[in-house]
Amino acid sequence: MRRFKHTFAVGLAVLLLLSVMLGGAVLAAGCGSDSGGDSGGGEIVIGVDASMSGPLAGFGAYEKWAIEKAVAEVNAAGGLDVGGEKMTVKTVLLDNKSDPNVASSNVDTLINKEGAVAILGPIVPTVGNAAALSAEKNGIPYLETGNPIEPFVAVKADSGGWKYAFNFFVLAPPVAENAYKFPVDLDMKTNMKTFISVDNSPDGPVFGPAAKAAAEANGWEVVGMETHPGAQTEFNSLISKMKESGADYVYVLGDTPTFIALRKQMDAAGYEPKILYFQRGAQLQEFADAAGDLANGITLEAYWLPTMPYPGASELGAAYEADTGKKAGQILGPEYAAAQIMMQAISKAGGTEPQAIVDALAATDDTFVCGPVKFDENHTSALNLVVAQWQDGTSQQIWPEGEGAFPAIFPMP
Amino acid sequence: MPSSNELITAILSGLGIGGLFAVAALGLSLVFGVMRLINLAHGELIVLGAYLAFSLTQWIGIDPLVSILIVAPVVALLAYPVQRWGLTPVMSKGAEAPLLITFGVSVVLQNLFILVYTPDVRSLSASYSQANFSIGSVTIPVIYVITLAAGIVLLYATHLVVTRTGFGRQLRAGSEDPAAAGMMGVNVKSMYAWTFAIAAGSAAIAGILVALAFSFAPAAGTAYLITGFAVVVLGGIGSIKGTLIGGLALGVIESIGATFVGDGWRVFIGCVVVLLVLTIRPQGLFGTVEGN
Structure with a gap:
């Protein structure tokens, strides 16, 4: 019996250790961080909930690269201007494994454990809506793209609409x-x-x-x-x-x-x-x-190609291809813009107070790498197609x- | 109401996919039949076969079907020590410990696939995977003829090994009464490990067929594990013949069901039929009732 317990315990421990190590390695591969410069001031944490594994993993790889690039550019320029102070932007990315339950709990973790003041959500409604609801429950500004507008609006259609979550993508x-x-x-x-x-x-x-x-x-x-x-x-x-x-x-x-x-x-x-x-x-x-x-x-x-006539579109596509050796995917442009829009809103809010960031997001009216973005009363904006x-x-x-x-x-x- | 062409196509494609289901379920059936072990890593062994074949086709341009000759033995040899030194020592102490270990292996393999191959969806291509031929006005994909043939040949060969060889006799003896078999000179631990290895090799073959017919990704194994369970339960636990018939039956039932009521109901119909069979014959189509 003692031998059995020993064998079992050792076997299980080794397997669990391997799982944790490999899982950790995968997670680490999917984690972003502050990069590209040091502002010398404080730090703003933006949480990223992305599908890095599972059936939607193909989208997650683009999301990670695009958001990290947008953030690195801001940090390299000295940081984000928040209420007159230059702050370093740090992203913390969690893999939702293409699972809505994980997508939802990731948002809780990002807010309550990692101290995220805003969330950039995953692509596709199955995970996107779950993450948005979690951010809404926590009262933290949330922005996503890659989730068609109708399913996003439908989730809160009978309960007063979204208060903290925003989405820009396509209409059916x-x-x-x-x-x-x-x-x-x-x-x-x-x-x-x-x-x-x-x-x-x-x-x-x-x-x-x-x-x-x-x-x-x-x-x-x-x-x-x-x-x-x-x-x-x-x-x-x-x-x-x-x-x-x-x-x-x-x-x-x-x-x-x-x-x-x-x-x-x-x-x-x-x-x-x-x-x-x-x-x-x-x-x-x-x-x-x-x-x-x-x-x-x-x-x-x-909804986005590097050949589209928007500012920075061709440069973004070229940068992705040079960096990864792969061709630019459509979601790249909107995800890069999502990070820019969120950082712009935090900057305009002049702080991390959720309602101030939400108000700044709602006031977004600009042309980004994916075209014009202006949110309506449903907190949605449609991309050109x-x-x-x-x-x-x-x-x-x-x-x-x-x-x-x-x-x-x-x-x- | 579907036309006769649609119905014939449904039956033929159902037989093709059924052959694939049977190959995918063979390893589960063997392992459970012999060792009463539920191998939760079976789906990942299927995907491992697909990835190894993918690597071989990329590196040396080998034909995917020819790669079976390399991939199946390699996966079998990788699986042998998992059973021999990982599972066998804890098998006599209850079902939970080996179940947990196979779950751990499943998690490790899924993460390994992501690390080595990225989460991207992959597929294997060959001239025959897209070829077809016609009988009258019915077009038949060649890949489904291959999957059906693979199912019949592989399961019949396994049946022969189990029923006509010395190894098969040891296998059956070890399955029915491991202690008695051990006293008669059967090396039960080694026999269990070889059974697990053969099951893993057959899973690898299923993986290559899946990759040729459809596509695969790191997490794709779960779906084939579930389908495998349905086939094993439908055909009768531990019955090789039942696994073949169960696979073919499930493939045809799902395919005909999809033709009549729509593809959205395909899996639902398969599940309902499995439940109905279990209600009427809890031991499955070819399973036997265990003695009291």
Whole structure:
């Protein structure tokens, strides 16, 4: 018995130690800190709740880099001017593992243990809304992007609206409107039949009806409308329905693993619609890397590209590529702007009093690297949108046509 | 109402995915059948196989299916000491300790994947993973023929090993009465470790098939662990034949269910069927009732 206890205790201790060490290493890899200069004054802590692991980890990597860059630039310039004093900005990042419960508890930890005076939240409603609610409960200013506006507003629609949380991202109707307008504008010859499938995330009930309404408003016949689970990887029944429907245009809302599996299976099933529009999960570079040639010709919404005509957009994209050797993702611009907006608000508030920062956030009216941001009464601001397409591993604007736009691949190769 | 084409496609693709389910569940079935051990790290062993194959295809350009010849033995050899010196010493003292250790292994592996490979979603590609052929107006993806064939071949081979070889006899003896088997000269500890290693090797094969058909990421193993449990319970705990039939049945049921009522109900339908089978036959389709 003694030998058993000893073996068990040693084994468990070693495993737990390894877990803690590895977990710590991962967490440390995901933690930001003050960098780029020393103001010599006090310190302001901004908490960052990001998805560094789990299905949403692809977004978290961009979020971390963008926020740290924005903060490093302020610190390098001598710090943030808060009430006449230059203060160093420190970020503390916690990984929510793409889990809403962890996202929520992270915000508590950032505020109560790390002393964060404001929170920058994670991307995608499942984790974003959970984190926002936690910040609201704690009465601390919160700002996020990457969470579509309708699901964000809906959370507090029946309880007086958000008081401390702000969000700037996209509205469903313009996304859907653009998705069904660009083929007509670009004179893509199709049978004007479309098949829509959305996942069962909080985005699904918003984007599904919006896509249907936009399709019908633009003269498309909706020949199929389905819902698929977010974590699903087997799509042959769905693909079979798409084929049977005879649709030339397939619109799908889902995450990156969904799209990689779906695209491979569509190809394996010999199904090639003329237009394939993947919303949300196809915007990450890892999608194009994993799908390879199969990514070519896939269209998607684009709320930020380095080629957009906003101040600092091309420089930010170039800096990311130089620093990481990877291509700039769409969320990079909005996340960089989120950090700037929050720091600007703290500076204008002249201190860390939550309501003063909230008032300053509400008064934001400026053009950032992702375009104009001005919050409305719901604490939301909508970004401008274009339609992009994966072309040889790079996401390129194809609509509206004009400066910076590339010719569209049509039909799907 | 789905067309006949949709229905035939659903059945065929269900068989293909079912073959994959069976391969994914084989290791769980073996380990639980022989050792009464629930291996919570089984999903991560599946993902480990996918990552090792990914590395081999990146480094030396080897075909993913050929990489099975390297990856499966490597994963099996890595798993052997975990059972032999990590799990075996605590197995006779209750189910909690080995369960906790496999959970720890699962956490360690997930974090290792993130550190080594980043959290990005990956996939394996080969000419056959996107190829298809047609029978009449029904198009069949080649990868599903491969997964179905892999399921049948692998599970039949395992069945033969268990029922027709000396190792299989030792395995069954050690499973039914470890003490008696030990007195008859069976090295039960070593036999347990080899069973765990074979189970890990089969998990690695499942991982390569998953990566070819779908995609994978550090946390992807949990979904296959849950599916594996459903297959093992449906087919009957410890029954190799039951694991194959359970896998195929679950794949076809989910696929047909999705065709009739929509993809959103796929997993729900699978769960309902598993619960119904358990209500009628608690030991599963091919399981046996343990003696009192």
